[in-house]
Amino acid sequence: MSDDxxxxxxxxxxxxxQITAYAGRRCDSPQDAxxxxxxxxxxVWRKIDELPPGAEARLWVYGVARxxxxxxxxxxxxxxxxxxxxxxxxxxxxxxxxxxxxxRSAIAQAFRTLSDDDRELLALVAWEGLDRExxxxxxxxxxxxxxxxxxxxxxxxxxxxxEADVRRALTGTVAPVGRTL
Amino acid sequence: xxxxxxxxxxxxxxxxxxPDEPGGRAGGARARALFADIIAxxxxxxxxxxxxxxxxxxxxxxxxxxxxxxxxxxxxxxxVVLGPSLAGGTATSYANSAVEIHEEAHTYVxxxxxxxxxxxxxxxxxRALGLNVELKVIPVxxxxxxxxxxxxxxxxxxxPKVPYGVRKEPAGCDLSDSACFMVVTVPAALKDTPDVMHFxxxxxxxxxxxxxxxxxxxxxxxxxxxxxxxxGRTVTxxxxxxxxxxxAAEFRLVVVHEGGYTVEPLAADEVGGDWIVFKAxxxxxxxxxxEVTAERQTxxxxxx
Numbered sequence: 001m002s003d004d005x006x007x008x009x010x011x012x013x014x015x016x017x018q019i020t021a022y023a024g025r026r027c028d029s030p031q032d033a034x035x036x037x038x039x040x041x042x043x044v045w046r047k048i049d050e051l052p053p054g055a056e057a058r059l060w061v062y063g064v065a066r067x068x069x070x071x072x073x074x075x076x077x078x079x080x081x082x083x084x085x086x087x088x089x090x091x092x093x094x095x096x097x098x099x100x101x102x103x104r105s106a107i108a109q110a111f112r113t114l115s116d117d118d119r120e121l122l123a124l125v126a127w128e129g130l131d132r133e134x135x136x137x138x139x140x141x142x143x144x145x146x147x148x149x150x151x152x153x154x155x156x157x158x159x160x161x162x163e164a165d166v167r168r169a170l171t172g173t174v175a176p177v178g179r180t181l
Numbered sequence: 182x183x184x185x186x187x188x189x190x191x192x193x194x195x196x197x198x199x200p201d202e203p204g205g206r207a208g209g210a211r212a213r214a215l216f217a218d219i220i221a222x223x224x225x226x227x228x229x230x231x232x233x234x235x236x237x238x239x240x241x242x243x244x245x246x247x248x249x250x251x252x253x254x255x256x257x258x259x260x261v262v263l264g265p266s267l268a269g270g271t272a273t274s275y276a277n278s279a280v281e282i283h284e285e286a287h288t289y290v291x292x293x294x295x296x297x298x299x300x301x302x303x304x305x306x307x308r309a310l311g312l313n314v315e316l317k318v319i320p321v322x323x324x325x326x327x328x329x330x331x332x333x334x335x336x337x338x339x340x341p342k343v344p345y346g347v348r349k350e351p352a353g354c355d356l357s358d359s360a361c362f363m364v365v366t367v368p369a370a371l372k373d374t375p376d377v378m379h380f381x382x383x384x385x386x387x388x389x390x391x392x393x394x395x396x397x398x399x400x401x402x403x404x405x406x407x408x409x410x411x412x413g414r415t416v417t418x419x420x421x422x423x424x425x426x427x428x429a430a431e432f433r434l435v436v437v438h439e440g441g442y443t444v445e446p447l448a449a450d451e452v453g454g455d456w457i458v459f460k461a462x463x464x465x466x467x468x469x470x471x472e473v474t475a476e477r478q479t480x481x482x483x484x485x
Binding site: 005008009012020021024025037038041042045067071107108111122123125126127128129150154155157161 | 191219438443
């Protein structure tokens with residue numbers, strides 16, 4: 001295999017799980033998520049020369065996935081007819097319906113009222129476990145800009161939660177059931 | 182205002198795939214198949230790379246095809262394995278309603294009996310012999326009939342110089358004739374290895390059926406606009422060439438974005454005569470698709 005193939009294989013192995021989860025958390029259907037994963041790695045392969053070294057590689061791939069997802073939401077992404085298998089893998093992940101406690105759906109509701117940008121920032125912290133510096137690298141922003149945007153997103157989310165009256169959530173009644181944190 | 186930790190606590194349970202839970206398995210068969218597909222694609226280091234595309238919206242004939250596939254797999258789900266024992270991995274031939282495969286001089290030779298069969302039937306047959314071969318037969322424009330339209334694979338265990346190919350049986354026959362078969366050859370060295378091969382074979386399209394090799398150019402030899410320069414010319418100019426050959430044209434809007442471009446549906450009456458054609462691709466018999474933009478785009482590589 002060529003060097004490029006080796007590099008791609010390394011980054012693919014290192015990030016496949018994370019990108020699959022990233023797409024799965026943000027797409028409404030397993031087919032859409034599978035498309036986003038496939039398209040993301042096609043672009044990573046095509047642009048393997050631009051792959052930054054070391055730890056930044058993962059953040060760069062997240063950045064590609066984010067752009068692909070944005071395109072997908074604009075309806076411009078083609079169906080990847082060839083990846084039925086991936087669809088099936090995604091369908092497995094979607095097979096486990098989330099717990100629909102009243103509090104949790106209220107939180108989900110409040111979360112949905114936020115802008116895409118706010119939701120993405122909060123989710124990158126809570127779901128992907130990225131810190132501010134990593135988010136700054138991924139989004140190509142300064143750390144300060146991320147700090148400010150995160151602060152505002154948290155404030156807007158808090159307000160939305162208050163409006164939805166989810167104070168009880170903090171007492172622990174919303175502690176996740178059946179999932180490990 | 183809630184702090185970051187509290188917000189994390191609230192949001193984590195909302196994640197469809199829990200944080201720390203992997204979304205897939207990079208070493209799994211599905212991940213490997215996607216990997217093989219991707220590295221089989223041409224890489225282009227230019228700023229903008231045309232990504233292979235699939236048409237948007239419904240594809241005529243698709244529903245019918247799916248239905249045929251369903252019937253076939255329901256009625257003929259049982260394949261026939263010949264050879265001493267499948268469990269021992271020594272089976273040397275397999276046949277179902279879609280394909281017949283047998284071993285022959287260090288290769289496996291697969292005769293496509295039903296090019297309209299569901300893709301899964303082909304895979305099932307290869308898998309029964311310990312071969313990771315994904316075969317898809319797609320309707321294509323004339324120059325791609327009987328050809329491998331795309332091919333790829335990952336060869337870790339086997340040599341990259343594995344013998345593979347496609348031919349017609351009897352040699353030189355016309356694939357629109359029901360007595361003419363496509364025959365695919367894959368190396369026997371693939372057997373019982375994790376290596377994956379993937380093929381898309383072109384078959385003749387049925388009347389009115391859309392071509393699926395719609396990323397290829399219709400200016401290639403054997404295509405209706407063979408040798409005509411279209412890229413970078415105006416819509417008016419290209420339509421004149423199209424009309425001269427008794428063809429009709431449809432349009433797609435090219436949308437350039439980071440990493441490539443996508444095409445979106447575009448009604449003919451939205452297109453100006455001074456718009457610029459980027460590429461012409463096969464839509465179906467007698468119809469070509471002109472991929473256009475309102476103005477010349479610096480991000481696209483025109484062939485002019």
